[in-house]
Amino acid sequence: MDWSRSKSIFIFVFLILDLFLYSLYLNRHTEAEKVEILGEETIEAKLRNDNITYVALPNNIDTAAYLSGKVKNFEEAALPSNRNQKVKVENENKLIVTLEKPVKLRNLDDEASYKEFLQSNVSEGASYVLWEIDHEKRVATFFQRINERTIYYNINGIVTIYWNEQGEVYLYEQTMLEGLEENEKKENLLSPLQVIQTLYAKQLLKPNSRITQMKLGYSTLVQLTQTQVFVPTWDIRVESENGNQEEYFVDAVEGKVIDVNLDTVNVEEIEEVENRE
Incomplete structure (x- = not known):
């Protein structure tokens, strides 16, 4: 057997395979971009149809880290x-x-x-x-x-x-919270427009309303007796047609709408659970 020739054939086959996989990757990436663009166009069209407007949205906030700290x-x-x-x-x-x-x-x-x-x-x-x-x-x-x-x-x-x-x-x-530190790992965040789409899909944005503010902050993810963990969170303020003010909080990593009232859980109740465990 001509091993030199066989080696060349194997190299050529693997090269063709690599090119095929790369082409498949590019096609999928392009399709994903098309879907994302289509989704953005769709939500913008729906907002226009319902006369829902918004201020200039934050930009260049693509990543952020989880935060941890302790009760002082x-x-x-x-x-x-x-x-x-x-x-x-x-x-x-x-x-x-x-x-x-x-x-x-x-x-x-x-x-x-x-x-x-x-x-x-x-x-x-x-x-x-x-x-x-x-x-x-x-x-x-x-x-x-x-x-x-x-x-x-x-x-x-x-x-x-x-x-x-x-x-x-x-x-x-x-x-007061002390020892506040960011996790070394940065998380990819939902864009402001994606967050607006989430609120719209949940019918939280009414026709003729206006989004007056979007800011990134933190909300409580884990609240133990002393240790606290916080997730990057979008704060969205909305003014309805009749002038009423609404405020929503959305997990910037997973896209969940957060009920901030859950953060008022009594620490003594958590301690009781920990003791039983």
Whole structure:
């Protein structure tokens, strides 16, 4: 047998096979791109038909990592001293701070006034972002953030401030997450348009509505006694035809619509489950 000739034949056959597999890959990749483009065109057409509009969508946010951290336990002896603050620690991880002399907010209608109070009077106040102001109840809520991304509705990363009829803050409550670190592995994220398509398919976007904001942050994926794990999450705000405001949270990795109320699970209940196991 001419081994040299046989070797050449084998090389030629494998070369043909490689070319065939590569051609098959290119065809499938092209078809996938066509399907993706078709899907985007379809959702955009449906949005136009229902007169659903949206602001400029975020771009260049293709990947993000899962986030992990721990619930911070406070020790009264280790807290910074402040003559104007009377501090009580509740359940080890919650500060209840009474101001001996209430601090007046500069302007109740100006968001910057609330931020100024937090940065001047609350430990690590700059690591929280204003989320909601309730003028009727005289309460403002701040969520913790990392790398300019908000951690949505985690009961262990919130500051709540209370003011009186004179616009003076007399009390605030604080919980904090510490040791926040991103996973080394980056995850591919759903694009904003894909998220909009998910909401539309679930009939959460009504005709004549407008998407006013889309931001990437984090929501709770796992909430154990101390350890917390967070998944990249799209926050979508929608204004309906009658002016009502709706807000939705979508897992940016798997595309699930998240019920943020689930994040208020009582930690004691989780502890009981762990103990039984």
